Amino acid sequence: MTKVYLIRHAEAEGNLYRRVHGQYDSLITDNGYRQLAALAQRFADVPLDAVYSSDLFRAVTTARAVAEPKGLTVHTRPDLRELNMGSWEDRSFAGLDRSDKAMMRLFYASSPDFQAPGGESLWQVRQRGMAAVLEIAAKHPSQTVAVFAHGTFIRNTIAGFLNIPIEEVSKMGHSDNTAVACLEIQGDQVLVLYRDDNSHLPAELSTLGRQFWWRKDSQQRDINLWFRPMDPANPQDQSFYLDCRKEAWESLYGRLDRYDGSAFLQEAKLVCQRDPQSLVAAMDHDEPVGLLQLDLDRGSTPTTGYISFFYLVPALRRKGCGVQLIGKSVSIYRPLNRDRLELVCSEANGHALAFYEKYGFQITGQRDGAYGKLFTMEKYIGYGQPGAAQ
Numbered sequence: 001m002t003k004v005y006l007i008r009h010a011e012a013e014g015n016l017y018r019r020v021h022g023q024y025d026s027l028i029t030d031n032g033y034r035q036l037a038a039l040a041q042r043f044a045d046v047p048l049d050a051v052y053s054s055d056l057f058r059a060v061t062t063a064r065a066v067a068e069p070k071g072l073t074v075h076t077r078p079d080l081r082e083l084n085m086g087s088w089e090d091r092s093f094a095g096l097d098r099s100d101k102a103m104m105r106l107f108y109a110s111s112p113d114f115q116a117p118g119g120e121s122l123w124q125v126r127q128r129g130m131a132a133v134l135e136i137a138a139k140h141p142s143q144t145v146a147v148f149a150h151g152t153f154i155r156n157t158i159a160g161f162l163n164i165p166i167e168e169v170s171k172m173g174h175s176d177n178t179a180v181a182c183l184e185i186q187g188d189q190v191l192v193l194y195r196d197d198n199s200h201l202p203a204e205l206s207t208l209g210r211q212f213w214w215r216k217d218s219q220q221r222d223i224n225l226w227f228r229p230m231d232p233a234n235p236q237d238q239s240f241y242l243d244c245r246k247e248a249w250e251s252l253y254g255r256l257d258r259y260d261g262s263a264f265l266q267e268a269k270l271v272c273q274r275d276p277q278s279l280v281a282a283m284d285h286d287e288p289v290g291l292l293q294l295d296l297d298r299g300s301t302p303t304t305g306y307i308s309f310f311y312l313v314p315a316l317r318r319k320g321c322g323v324q325l326i327g328k329s330v331s332i333y334r335p336l337n338r339d340r341l342e343l344v345c346s347e348a349n350g351h352a353l354a355f356y357e358k359y360g361f362q363i364t365g366q367r368d369g370a371y372g373k374l375f376t377m378e379k380y381i382g383y384g385q386p387g388a389a390q
Contacts, residue, residue, distance in 0.1 A: 017327025
């Protein structure tokens with residue numbers, strides 16, 4: 001009999017930014033690294049003979065947190081990857097809810113008919129997952145193995161071992177990041193001892209504990225944003241842009257004597273001429289609730305992605321959805337081989353400074369602004385986190 005611990009990766013960008021990351025190779029979040037410490041502590045006294053992982057960064061990084069203290073090598077296997085989401089990869093959940101509503105309903109319902117364009121079906125990931133786990137177990141008779149994979153992969157693999165029909169999988173619930181399942185395997189006979197166990201996570205580290213989408217009886221909703229390009233020459237977009245710029249300036253400085261809306265608008269038109277994706281509106285259903293303005297030519301280095309303006313309407317501030325604008329910035333800049341984000345924040349904007357620092361930005365410089373100091377801040381978005389995040 002082989003004992004297999006089947007473990008979900010730590011919190012990653014898709015979980016935080018509310019973007020579809022199947023086989024998109026996303027990074028672990030700062031909270032995810034704290035989850036890793038808790039997971040490593042859980043397994044500190046658990047004997048393991050081998051460790052396997054999906055070859056995606058978020059799974060490998062989670063596996064190493066358990067394997068390295070034990071002196072074990074992480075063996076990577078592409079067949080442990082998450083469900084391939086095809087052309088949906090790295091798109092926002094809210095955007096897909098609008099553009100592919102019928103197929104998204106099938107996804108949420110775990111329907112056998114679900115398959116993202118160019119991606120896998122739930123049946124395919126189930127078959128792939130069961131075969132991979134059974135093959136690993138067969139290589140380690142009478143041993144204990146840890147296997148690190150992904151939420152949809154694990155859910156459908158365990159459902160297969162439990163003979164739960166695909167259309168019933170949606171009733172199984174969801175596993176938290178770093179949640180553990182334990183299986184006993186003898187040949188092709190599989191006993192599921194437990195699953196979805198996140199008892200090693202304090203409440204403040206739980207990803208699901210901060211979200212509502214999975215709670216059937218919740219009266220609260222997650223604010224999932226989608227993004228659309230803006231045209232600063234369009235009267236409606238122009239009006240919204242100027243309103244946002246003015247409100248941001250006045251709420252921060254309490255005065256408008258140095259405010260120049262026309263200069264900001266001209267800058268927006270110029271960046272849009274160079275690249276239309278440089279100016280986007282953050283949307284909550286049909287309502288514009290934020291702005292993201294980028295400048296692809298302004299970064300301090302060739303591998304820096306510069307954020308010129310980062311804005312949410314007052315009603316949505318401090319509600320946990322602003323991080324999705326960071327996610328959109330990453331989604332634009334990472335394919336352009338930018339490995340860090342850069343922005344400037346006034347020392348007077350204490351809430352913004354705290355927000356940026358919470359999500360990984362660090363102060364790298366300062367200069368004088370219109371009303372006091374301006375801090376330059378950077379966030380690393382490359383693979384192999386620097387410093388303490390390695």
